[in-house]
Amino acid sequence: MHAPPFRLAQTSRAGRSDDDATGSRLRATDACCAPSAEQLTQARRRRARLAELDPHLHCSVIGTCLSTHELRKLVPRFTDLDRQHASDLEIHHAAVELAIAGGPGSKALHKALDERYAGAIRRFDQARDEDALLALWNESLKNGDIPPAYWALMTHPYATMPVRQAAFGELHMLSHLVGAxxxxxxxxxxxxxxxxxxxxxxxxxxxxxxxxxxxxxxxxxxxxxxxxxxxxxxxxxxxxxxxxxxxxxxxxxxxxxxxxxxxxxxxxxxxxxxxxxxxxxxxxxxxxxxxxxxxxxxxxxxxxxxxxxxxxxxxxLDQPGARRAQLAGVQGKRVVYVGGRPGSNAALKALVSSAGGEFIVHDGGLEDRKGLLAAALPGADFVVFPVDCIDHDSMNMLKRVCERHQVEYYPLRTASVASFIDLMTRLQTGGTAPESAPRASAFCLRHG
Missing domain, CATH: 1.10.287.1700 (Helix Hairpins)
Structure with missing residues (x-):
């Protein structure tokens, strides 16, 4: 996997690279004050800031390069979270939001990363092209020294979008080795x-x-x-x-x-x-x-x-054409499903419809507008979302709207049909649904 499974933001409005944009800004001055070739080279060699990275990469950078202990000391200084009682997931979400928003919180995160991985940054500064940068990255993968190399590569002046996508893909595949x-x-x-x-x-x-x-x-x-x-x-x-x-x-x-x-x-x-x-x-x-x-x-x-x-x-199989016994609890109810995958969402909609319920799907903002999500929630009987296929912004907005309109919401472990049917079975038999879904993969469609 050499690219994340989502659309990455463009590096500039007209498709220009950072170097072209920097050169254009420098050329905009008067002819008498035109920058020299050395000044243009120094401007191109500036390392990228954390807030300047593509928003879809912030989740992987924060989760890989900073520990939960460091985030607990840093994030509460810029948010309203309680350092002692906030969960690890809430701390991580807040750190990603600070990185995306920029400002003092993003600067503090960038400073902490630079101080921790100063040695790796100096070592990667020796690279002068994409091939040399990838060679240093591959060497770090073999040595198992991944967090310093990942931060140094993502902010390197010569790190293009294909280089960052290649590093992101290799980091994602390493997470699959943990289960094996x-x-x-x-x-x-x-x-x-x-x-x-x-x-x-x-x-x-x-x-x-x-x-x-x-x-x-x-x-x-x-x-x-x-x-x-x-x-x-x-x-x-x-x-x-x-x-x-x-x-x-x-x-x-x-x-x-x-x-x-x-x-x-x-x-x-x-x-x-x-x-x-x-x-x-x-x-x-x-x-x-x-x-x-x-x-x-x-x-x-x-x-x-x-x-x-x-x-x-x-x-x-026993009752062809009859309503599904496991989904009898959704008969006559309106279910809003946020996130998930297109294939499993279609199967879930067919199951709920055959059981006499109404199933409304919203992808969380990838294709559908987020305003439609806020309009669909007040009329729902309950809301369901998979924690492995929904972005942080949609999850936070979903919880706020559900609490405002007093609509029950349930997180699922995965976006599979089995997780949805298991939740419906718990609700139908009078069991209590889990307050939080079991820990699943750290990869999601929006943040990687």
Whole structure:
């Protein structure tokens, strides 16, 4: 994927590049004050500001290059969000809106990114054309140093729209690898738990052995000390001929004592190394267990959606031409669906219509005007939108209008038919719909 699946904004009103626009502004002066070739070159080499980037790229730049902890310290200074109680998604939405709006908030975000990735910016400044810029980007991908390289590339003077689209596409494809890695992490977790249990047993055996060795050493030391005292007393009473033999024996005993101390020190160092390794493995096991719990939670949600879709399919096969039992709750109601994909939206409209309901689709502003969305919401019984196929602006406006007109709205995990049928089943059976959709892909049609 070399381009995002949406229309990118034009770089200038007449299709001119930034360099042409800069040159035109400089040529607009009087002939006597015409800029030199060096001034034109310096003007073209200016790095792009965050607010000057295409609005569709702000979401990927903020989400990739700044951590949630940094955003929590910076965003509340320019918005009304509570630093302690705001969710990560609200903080991210506010940061993207600040970047799009420009002004002090956008400048603060740009300054934070420049200070954090100053080294990467200096390294990318060596590139003087698109090929050199892409070569540095590919090298950063191999090394896994993606956030600094992504920010340096997006604001580079020689970064054209195709170059930014190529970097955006490669960054998007990396997100798909996370889901595939979960299965390998689960297998590795099981192996690490077995290894952890084996290491615990080994450490316990070593500790018991060390205690035994320490007790034996203390016993040997006491015996040798008594023997040295006894021999010393005998040597003081015996002739000098026997003194040399006793001295040699004392030295031999001292060498044995030194060797025993060395063995104890060796076993102690091995035990400490084993304990450190056990602590490291325990941390890895905890991280993998958390990843596994998240994967199982997402699996339960997907299974619930599949079961709802299967029940709806069986009802349609058992009762041809009859109303769908899983969608009986929408009979005589008006449902407004915001966002989604054209293919799944058409299938949902057919299902709701066959169940006796009215299904109104609004794409969130890609093709339809946003004014139509505000006009359609007051007459709706409830509003549904998928969190993975709707932009931030439409979601914020949708929530405000629904709260103003007291219209219930429900977020969906994805734009699939299964997620919609699962929500209808929950509402029909009297279950409570989730307050917030499960965490889905960070990619959306508007912001990437």
């Amino acid at each position: 890695a979960n299965r390998a992490d689960i297998r590795r977790l099981v192996a690490l738990e077995e290894e952890n249990a084996a290491l615990r047993d080994k450490v316990e055996r070593q500790q018991n052995r060390l205690r035994e060795i320490s007790a034996q050493r203390d016993t040997v030391i006491e015996q040798l000390t008594e023997q040295v005292v006894r021999l010393t007393a005998q040597a003081s009473r015996q002739p000098s001929a026997d003194t040399a033999a006793l001295t040699d024996e004392v030295q031999a005993l001292q060498r044995k004592l030194t060797e025993a101390d060395q063995r104890v020190a060796l076993h102690t160092s091995r035990r400490e190394a084993a304990e450190q390794r056990l602590q490291q493995e325990q941390g890895t096991v905890d991280a993998l267990r958390e990843s596994r719990d998240h994967a199982l939670s997402l699996l339960r949600v997907v299974q619930s959606e599949c079961q709802a879709l299967e029940r709806a399919t069986l009802d349609a």
